[in-house]
Amino acid sequence: MRIGIFTDTYPPYINGVSTSIKMLENALRKKGHKVFIVTVNPEEMSYQFEDNGRIIRIPGIPTGIYDYRLTTFYPIRAVNKIKEWNLDIIHTHTEFGIGTFARVIGKQFDIPVVHTYHTMYEDYVHYITKGYFDHTSKKIVEYLTKFYCDKTIEELIVPTKKTYDLFKEKYKYDRNVHIIPTGIEIERFYKEKLNNDKINKLREELKIKEDDIVVIFVGRIASEKSVDFLINNHSEILKRNSNTKLLIVGDGPDLENYKNLAKKNKIEDSVIFVGKVPWDKIPLYYGLAHIFVTASHTETQGLTVIEAMAATLPVVALNDESFRNVVIDDLNGYLFNNKKEYLNKMFKLLNDKELREKMGLQARINSETYSSKYFAERVLDVYRLALKGRKPKKNKSFFSRLKNTVKKGLHGK
DSSP: EEEEEEEOOOOOOOHHHHHHHEEEHHHHTTTTEEEEEEEOOOSSSOEEETTTTTTTEEEEEESTTTTTTOOOOOOHHHHHHHOOOOOOOEEEOOSSTTTHHHHHHHHTTOEEEEEOOOOOOOGGHHHHTTTSHHHOOOOOHHHHIIIIOOOOOOSEEESSSHHIIIIIIIIIOSSSEEEOOOOOOGOOOOOOSOOOOHHHHHHHHHTOTTTTTTEESSSSGGGGGHHHHHHHHHHHHHOOOOOEEEEEEBBOOHHHHHHHHHHHOOOTTTTTEEEEGGGHHHHHHHHHOEEEEOSSSOOOOOOOHHHHHHHHHEEEEEEEEHHHOOBBBTTTTTEEEEEEHHHHHHHHTOOOOHHHHHHHHHHHHHHHGGBHHHHHHHHHHHHHHHHTTTTOOOOHHHHHHHHHHHHHHTTOO
Protein backbone atom coordinates (compact mmCIF):
# COMPACT_ATOMS: atom_id res chain seq x y z
CA MET A 1 0.00 0.00 0.00
CA ARG A 2 1.20 3.54 -0.77
CA ILE A 3 0.40 5.70 2.25
CA GLY A 4 0.64 9.48 2.59
CA ILE A 5 0.90 10.82 6.13
CA PHE A 6 0.03 14.52 6.43
CA THR A 7 0.99 16.21 9.70
CA ASP A 8 1.83 19.61 11.19
CA THR A 9 4.35 18.04 13.55
CA TYR A 10 7.15 15.63 12.68
CA PRO A 11 10.75 15.10 13.86
CA PRO A 12 12.95 16.96 14.61
CA TYR A 13 10.01 18.63 16.39
CA ILE A 14 9.31 16.48 19.45
CA ASN A 15 5.96 15.92 21.10
CA GLY A 16 3.58 13.00 21.57
CA VAL A 17 2.04 13.34 18.12
CA SER A 18 5.32 13.49 16.20
CA THR A 19 6.65 10.53 18.17
CA SER A 20 3.57 8.43 17.40
CA ILE A 21 3.71 9.37 13.71
CA LYS A 22 7.37 8.40 13.42
CA MET A 23 6.61 5.12 15.16
CA LEU A 24 3.66 4.40 12.82
CA GLU A 25 5.80 5.26 9.79
CA ASN A 26 8.53 2.83 10.88
CA ALA A 27 6.06 0.06 11.69
CA LEU A 28 4.26 0.39 8.35
CA ARG A 29 7.54 0.33 6.44
CA LYS A 30 8.62 -2.81 8.30
CA LYS A 31 5.43 -4.43 7.04
CA GLY A 32 6.43 -3.63 3.45
CA HIS A 33 4.29 -0.55 2.80
CA LYS A 34 5.52 2.63 1.11
CA VAL A 35 5.14 5.65 3.40
CA PHE A 36 5.39 9.30 2.32
CA ILE A 37 5.35 12.34 4.61
CA VAL A 38 3.95 15.85 4.07
CA THR A 39 4.75 18.17 6.95
CA VAL A 40 5.77 21.70 7.94
CA ASN A 41 9.27 23.09 7.66
CA PRO A 42 9.84 23.95 11.34
CA GLU A 43 12.64 26.46 10.84
CA GLU A 44 12.69 28.06 7.40
CA MET A 45 10.24 29.71 5.02
CA SER A 46 11.19 27.39 2.19
CA TYR A 47 10.31 24.01 0.70
CA GLN A 48 12.51 21.04 1.50
CA PHE A 49 12.45 17.64 -0.23
CA GLU A 50 14.18 14.92 1.78
CA ASP A 51 14.88 11.17 1.57
CA ASN A 52 14.76 11.06 -2.25
CA GLY A 53 11.57 13.09 -2.30
CA ARG A 54 9.75 10.87 0.19
CA ILE A 55 9.38 13.72 2.68
CA ILE A 56 8.09 17.18 1.76
CA ARG A 57 8.48 20.03 4.23
CA ILE A 58 6.23 22.98 3.43
CA PRO A 59 6.95 26.53 4.69
CA GLY A 60 4.56 27.94 7.26
CA ILE A 61 4.12 30.96 9.48
CA PRO A 62 4.44 30.73 13.30
CA THR A 63 1.09 30.58 15.11
CA GLY A 64 2.34 31.66 18.52
CA ILE A 65 1.25 28.32 19.99
CA TYR A 66 4.48 26.56 20.96
CA ASP A 67 6.50 25.87 17.78
CA TYR A 68 3.53 25.18 15.51
CA ARG A 69 3.46 26.74 12.06
CA LEU A 70 0.47 27.14 9.76
CA THR A 71 0.80 26.49 6.02
CA THR A 72 -1.40 27.60 3.15
CA PHE A 73 -4.21 25.20 2.28
CA TYR A 74 -2.87 24.55 -1.26
CA PRO A 75 0.95 24.80 -1.58
CA ILE A 76 1.30 24.34 -5.34
CA ARG A 77 4.98 23.25 -5.35
CA ALA A 78 4.06 20.15 -3.39
CA VAL A 79 1.11 19.06 -5.54
CA ASN A 80 2.96 17.59 -8.53
CA LYS A 81 5.32 15.67 -6.27
CA ILE A 82 2.40 14.19 -4.35
CA LYS A 83 0.72 13.24 -7.63
CA GLU A 84 3.86 11.25 -8.58
CA TRP A 85 3.52 9.25 -5.33
CA ASN A 86 0.26 7.72 -6.64
CA LEU A 87 -1.09 7.29 -3.11
CA ASP A 88 -3.65 4.67 -2.16
CA ILE A 89 -4.60 6.29 1.14
CA ILE A 90 -4.07 9.57 2.98
CA HIS A 91 -3.76 9.57 6.77
CA THR A 92 -4.06 13.02 8.35
CA HIS A 93 -2.98 13.91 11.88
CA THR A 94 -4.12 17.53 11.97
CA GLU A 95 -7.32 19.36 11.16
CA PHE A 96 -5.86 22.64 9.91
CA GLY A 97 -3.05 23.80 7.62
CA ILE A 98 -1.50 20.58 6.34
CA GLY A 99 -4.74 18.78 7.25
CA THR A 100 -6.82 21.05 5.01
CA PHE A 101 -4.30 20.56 2.21
CA ALA A 102 -4.58 16.78 2.62
CA ARG A 103 -8.34 16.92 2.23
CA VAL A 104 -8.02 19.00 -0.94
CA ILE A 105 -5.50 16.49 -2.34
CA GLY A 106 -7.80 13.61 -1.40
CA LYS A 107 -10.66 15.25 -3.29
CA GLN A 108 -8.53 16.23 -6.27
CA PHE A 109 -6.95 12.81 -6.82
CA ASP A 110 -9.82 10.71 -5.46
CA ILE A 111 -7.84 9.30 -2.53
CA PRO A 112 -9.71 8.25 0.64
CA VAL A 113 -8.74 10.15 3.79
CA VAL A 114 -8.39 8.57 7.23
CA HIS A 115 -7.96 10.96 10.13
CA THR A 116 -6.56 10.56 13.66
CA TYR A 117 -7.86 13.10 16.18
CA HIS A 118 -5.03 13.75 18.62
CA THR A 119 -5.82 17.00 20.44
CA MET A 120 -8.69 18.02 22.72
CA TYR A 121 -8.76 21.55 21.28
CA GLU A 122 -11.23 22.87 23.81
CA ASP A 123 -8.52 22.51 26.46
CA TYR A 124 -6.22 24.83 24.51
CA VAL A 125 -8.61 27.65 23.53
CA HIS A 126 -7.21 29.88 26.29
CA TYR A 127 -3.90 30.21 24.41
CA ILE A 128 -5.78 32.11 21.69
CA THR A 129 -8.52 33.88 23.62
CA LYS A 130 -6.46 34.80 26.70
CA GLY A 131 -9.60 34.17 28.76
CA TYR A 132 -11.99 36.20 26.59
CA PHE A 133 -14.96 34.69 24.71
CA ASP A 134 -14.06 31.16 25.83
CA HIS A 135 -17.61 29.82 25.47
CA THR A 136 -17.99 31.19 21.94
CA SER A 137 -14.53 30.00 20.98
CA LYS A 138 -15.26 26.48 22.21
CA LYS A 139 -18.43 26.42 20.12
CA ILE A 140 -16.39 27.43 17.07
CA VAL A 141 -13.85 24.69 17.86
CA GLU A 142 -16.69 22.18 18.16
CA TYR A 143 -18.16 23.25 14.79
CA LEU A 144 -14.79 23.12 13.00
CA THR A 145 -13.88 19.78 14.58
CA LYS A 146 -17.16 18.19 13.52
CA PHE A 147 -16.75 19.59 10.02
CA TYR A 148 -13.18 18.39 9.55
CA CYS A 149 -13.86 15.00 11.13
CA ASP A 150 -17.18 14.28 9.45
CA LYS A 151 -17.63 15.97 6.09
CA THR A 152 -14.10 15.56 4.74
CA ILE A 153 -12.95 12.04 5.68
CA GLU A 154 -13.87 8.38 5.28
CA GLU A 155 -12.83 7.01 8.69
CA LEU A 156 -11.94 8.52 12.07
CA ILE A 157 -9.42 7.14 14.58
CA VAL A 158 -9.22 8.28 18.23
CA PRO A 159 -6.73 7.05 20.85
CA THR A 160 -9.02 6.67 23.89
CA LYS A 161 -12.61 6.23 25.00
CA LYS A 162 -12.41 9.74 26.43
CA THR A 163 -12.04 11.08 22.89
CA TYR A 164 -14.61 8.59 21.57
CA ASP A 165 -17.15 9.92 24.09
CA LEU A 166 -16.38 13.50 23.00
CA PHE A 167 -17.49 12.67 19.47
CA LYS A 168 -20.33 10.30 20.24
CA GLU A 169 -21.88 11.93 23.30
CA LYS A 170 -21.07 15.64 23.02
CA TYR A 171 -20.62 16.14 19.27
CA LYS A 172 -23.29 13.52 18.34
CA TYR A 173 -21.01 12.08 15.63
CA ASP A 174 -22.95 9.35 13.81
CA ARG A 175 -20.17 7.75 11.74
CA ASN A 176 -17.51 5.16 12.53
CA VAL A 177 -15.12 6.05 15.34
CA HIS A 178 -12.26 3.56 15.79
CA ILE A 179 -10.58 3.51 19.21
CA ILE A 180 -6.94 2.63 18.56
CA PRO A 181 -4.55 3.47 21.40
CA THR A 182 -1.40 4.97 19.93
CA GLY A 183 1.45 2.52 19.97
CA ILE A 184 5.07 3.26 20.69
CA GLU A 185 8.37 1.57 19.94
CA ILE A 186 8.48 0.20 23.46
CA GLU A 187 11.76 -1.64 22.83
CA ARG A 188 13.57 1.73 22.83
CA PHE A 189 12.84 2.10 26.52
CA TYR A 190 13.78 -1.35 27.78
CA LYS A 191 16.37 -1.00 30.53
CA GLU A 192 18.50 -3.82 29.15
CA LYS A 193 18.88 -1.91 25.87
CA LEU A 194 20.19 1.25 27.52
CA ASN A 195 23.87 2.12 27.77
CA ASN A 196 24.73 2.17 31.48
CA ASP A 197 27.87 4.23 30.91
CA LYS A 198 25.75 6.96 29.28
CA ILE A 199 23.24 6.82 32.14
CA ASN A 200 26.02 7.15 34.72
CA LYS A 201 27.51 10.08 32.83
CA LEU A 202 24.11 11.75 32.69
CA ARG A 203 23.65 11.17 36.43
CA GLU A 204 26.96 12.93 37.07
CA GLU A 205 26.03 15.85 34.81
CA LEU A 206 22.73 16.31 36.64
CA LYS A 207 24.42 15.90 40.06
CA ILE A 208 22.19 13.01 41.06
CA LYS A 209 23.67 10.78 43.77
CA GLU A 210 23.62 7.00 43.68
CA ASP A 211 21.25 6.80 46.64
CA ASP A 212 18.85 9.48 45.32
CA ILE A 213 15.36 8.38 44.33
CA VAL A 214 14.43 10.07 41.05
CA VAL A 215 10.82 11.01 40.29
CA ILE A 216 10.43 11.94 36.61
CA PHE A 217 7.95 13.93 34.53
CA VAL A 218 8.32 14.05 30.74
CA GLY A 219 6.19 16.37 28.65
CA ARG A 220 5.42 19.88 27.52
CA ILE A 221 6.02 22.43 30.27
CA ALA A 222 2.71 24.28 30.17
CA SER A 223 -0.09 25.11 32.58
CA GLU A 224 -2.47 22.38 31.37
CA LYS A 225 0.12 19.76 32.37
CA SER A 226 -0.14 20.89 36.03
CA VAL A 227 3.60 20.73 36.63
CA ASP A 228 3.07 23.22 39.47
CA PHE A 229 1.15 20.49 41.33
CA LEU A 230 4.23 18.24 41.16
CA ILE A 231 6.60 21.01 42.28
CA ASN A 232 4.45 22.19 45.18
CA ASN A 233 3.96 18.67 46.46
CA HIS A 234 7.64 17.91 46.09
CA SER A 235 8.19 20.33 48.97
CA GLU A 236 6.05 18.05 51.14
CA ILE A 237 7.85 14.93 49.92
CA LEU A 238 11.26 16.35 50.83
CA LYS A 239 10.20 16.78 54.46
CA ARG A 240 10.07 12.98 54.80
CA ASN A 241 12.29 11.81 51.92
CA SER A 242 15.11 14.30 51.55
CA ASN A 243 16.99 12.17 49.01
CA THR A 244 14.22 12.53 46.40
CA LYS A 245 14.88 14.41 43.17
CA LEU A 246 12.15 15.67 40.82
CA LEU A 247 13.41 15.45 37.22
CA ILE A 248 11.39 17.55 34.76
CA VAL A 249 12.14 16.77 31.12
CA GLY A 250 10.72 19.00 28.40
CA ASP A 251 10.27 22.57 27.25
CA GLY A 252 7.33 24.93 27.01
CA PRO A 253 5.94 28.40 27.69
CA ASP A 254 5.87 28.03 31.48
CA LEU A 255 9.39 26.68 32.01
CA GLU A 256 10.72 29.88 33.61
CA ASN A 257 7.62 30.23 35.78
CA TYR A 258 8.14 26.75 37.18
CA LYS A 259 11.84 27.37 37.78
CA ASN A 260 10.84 30.43 39.78
CA LEU A 261 8.25 28.36 41.66
CA ALA A 262 10.94 25.88 42.71
CA LYS A 263 13.10 28.79 43.92
CA LYS A 264 10.16 30.30 45.78
CA ASN A 265 9.63 26.97 47.55
CA LYS A 266 13.39 26.81 48.24
CA ILE A 267 13.72 23.41 46.61
CA GLU A 268 15.66 24.37 43.47
CA ASP A 269 18.44 21.96 44.42
CA SER A 270 16.00 19.04 44.36
CA VAL A 271 14.05 19.99 41.22
CA ILE A 272 16.05 19.45 38.03
CA PHE A 273 14.82 21.11 34.84
CA VAL A 274 16.39 19.42 31.83
CA GLY A 275 14.68 21.36 29.03
CA LYS A 276 14.23 20.04 25.51
CA VAL A 277 15.83 16.63 24.90
CA PRO A 278 16.51 14.98 21.50
CA TRP A 279 14.15 12.11 20.67
CA ASP A 280 16.89 9.48 20.74
CA LYS A 281 18.11 10.61 24.21
CA ILE A 282 14.76 10.39 26.02
CA PRO A 283 15.16 6.70 27.07
CA LEU A 284 18.32 7.59 29.04
CA TYR A 285 16.34 9.92 31.30
CA TYR A 286 13.77 7.21 32.02
CA GLY A 287 16.74 4.96 32.78
CA LEU A 288 17.77 7.36 35.56
CA ALA A 289 14.37 7.33 37.23
CA HIS A 290 12.50 5.22 39.77
CA ILE A 291 8.93 6.60 39.53
CA PHE A 292 7.01 8.43 36.78
CA VAL A 293 4.46 11.09 37.76
CA THR A 294 1.88 13.21 35.94
CA ALA A 295 -0.95 15.47 37.04
CA SER A 296 -1.96 16.48 33.50
CA HIS A 297 -5.67 16.73 32.78
CA THR A 298 -5.59 17.43 29.02
CA GLU A 299 -4.17 14.20 27.58
CA THR A 300 -5.93 12.19 24.90
CA GLN A 301 -3.84 9.18 25.84
CA GLY A 302 -0.59 10.04 27.61
CA LEU A 303 2.16 8.43 25.56
CA THR A 304 4.85 9.31 28.10
CA VAL A 305 3.05 7.11 30.62
CA ILE A 306 3.43 4.14 28.27
CA GLU A 307 7.08 5.03 27.64
CA ALA A 308 7.69 5.06 31.38
CA MET A 309 5.97 1.71 31.80
CA ALA A 310 8.12 0.22 29.04
CA ALA A 311 11.12 1.54 30.99
CA THR A 312 9.93 -0.54 33.99
CA LEU A 313 8.75 2.44 36.02
CA PRO A 314 5.68 2.45 38.25
CA VAL A 315 3.36 5.35 37.40
CA VAL A 316 1.53 7.77 39.69
CA ALA A 317 -1.05 9.61 37.57
CA LEU A 318 -4.08 11.83 37.94
CA ASN A 319 -7.31 9.82 37.95
CA ASP A 320 -8.24 10.97 34.45
CA GLU A 321 -9.97 8.87 31.81
CA SER A 322 -6.90 9.19 29.59
CA PHE A 323 -4.85 7.17 32.07
CA ARG A 324 -7.39 4.69 33.48
CA ASN A 325 -6.97 2.14 30.71
CA VAL A 326 -3.19 2.26 31.08
CA VAL A 327 -2.52 2.67 34.79
CA ILE A 328 -4.13 -0.14 36.78
CA ASP A 329 -4.39 1.11 40.33
CA ASP A 330 -2.34 -0.88 42.82
CA LEU A 331 -0.93 -3.12 40.06
CA ASN A 332 1.43 -1.12 37.82
CA GLY A 333 1.06 2.18 39.65
CA TYR A 334 -1.46 4.43 41.36
CA LEU A 335 -4.19 6.87 40.35
CA PHE A 336 -4.89 9.87 42.56
CA ASN A 337 -7.72 12.40 42.86
CA ASN A 338 -6.20 15.03 45.13
CA LYS A 339 -3.08 16.16 46.95
CA LYS A 340 -3.62 13.87 49.94
CA GLU A 341 -3.94 10.76 47.76
CA TYR A 342 -0.94 11.79 45.66
CA LEU A 343 1.31 12.17 48.69
CA ASN A 344 0.11 8.96 50.36
CA LYS A 345 0.78 6.91 47.23
CA MET A 346 4.10 8.58 46.57
CA PHE A 347 5.28 7.83 50.11
CA LYS A 348 4.31 4.17 49.65
CA LEU A 349 6.55 3.88 46.61
CA LEU A 350 9.36 6.05 47.90
CA ASN A 351 9.69 4.01 51.07
CA ASP A 352 9.31 0.52 49.60
CA LYS A 353 11.93 -0.47 47.03
CA GLU A 354 10.42 -3.94 46.64
CA LEU A 355 7.00 -2.43 45.83
CA ARG A 356 8.55 -0.08 43.26
CA GLU A 357 10.28 -2.96 41.52
CA LYS A 358 7.20 -5.19 41.63
CA MET A 359 4.97 -2.51 40.11
CA GLY A 360 7.67 -1.56 37.60
CA LEU A 361 7.88 -5.13 36.30
CA GLN A 362 4.10 -5.26 35.95
CA ALA A 363 4.19 -1.93 34.11
CA ARG A 364 6.72 -3.40 31.67
CA ILE A 365 4.41 -6.37 31.01
CA ASN A 366 1.37 -4.12 30.48
CA SER A 367 3.28 -1.88 28.06
CA GLU A 368 3.44 -4.74 25.54
CA THR A 369 -0.20 -4.04 24.67
CA TYR A 370 0.91 -0.76 23.11
CA SER A 371 3.69 -2.07 20.88
CA SER A 372 4.03 -0.51 17.43
CA LYS A 373 3.39 -3.73 15.50
CA TYR A 374 -0.10 -4.20 16.98
CA PHE A 375 -0.88 -0.52 16.51
CA ALA A 376 0.14 -0.56 12.84
CA GLU A 377 -1.98 -3.63 12.11
CA ARG A 378 -5.08 -2.03 13.58
CA VAL A 379 -4.48 1.17 11.60
CA LEU A 380 -4.09 -0.89 8.42
CA ASP A 381 -7.51 -2.44 9.11
CA VAL A 382 -8.99 1.06 9.06
CA TYR A 383 -7.18 1.85 5.80
CA ARG A 384 -8.66 -1.29 4.24
CA LEU A 385 -12.11 -0.28 5.40
CA ALA A 386 -11.71 3.18 3.86
CA LEU A 387 -10.61 1.59 0.56
CA LYS A 388 -13.34 -1.04 0.55
CA GLY A 389 -15.61 -0.82 -2.46
CA ARG A 390 -13.85 2.16 -4.03
CA LYS A 391 -13.19 2.19 -7.76
CA PRO A 392 -9.56 2.41 -9.01
CA LYS A 393 -8.24 5.98 -9.14
CA LYS A 394 -8.04 7.76 -12.49
CA ASN A 395 -5.83 10.58 -11.16
CA LYS A 396 -7.72 13.27 -13.03
CA SER A 397 -6.30 16.75 -12.68
CA PHE A 398 -8.01 19.30 -10.50
CA PHE A 399 -8.96 21.39 -13.53
CA SER A 400 -10.38 18.34 -15.32
CA ARG A 401 -12.53 17.51 -12.32
CA LEU A 402 -13.64 21.16 -12.09
CA LYS A 403 -14.52 21.18 -15.80
CA ASN A 404 -16.68 18.05 -15.43
CA THR A 405 -18.44 19.55 -12.42
CA VAL A 406 -19.26 22.73 -14.37
CA LYS A 407 -20.53 20.67 -17.34
CA LYS A 408 -22.83 18.67 -15.10
CA GLY A 409 -24.16 21.91 -13.65
CA LEU A 410 -24.82 23.41 -17.10
CA HIS A 411 -26.71 20.31 -18.18
CA GLY A 412 -28.74 20.21 -15.01
CA LYS A 413 -27.22 16.92 -13.78
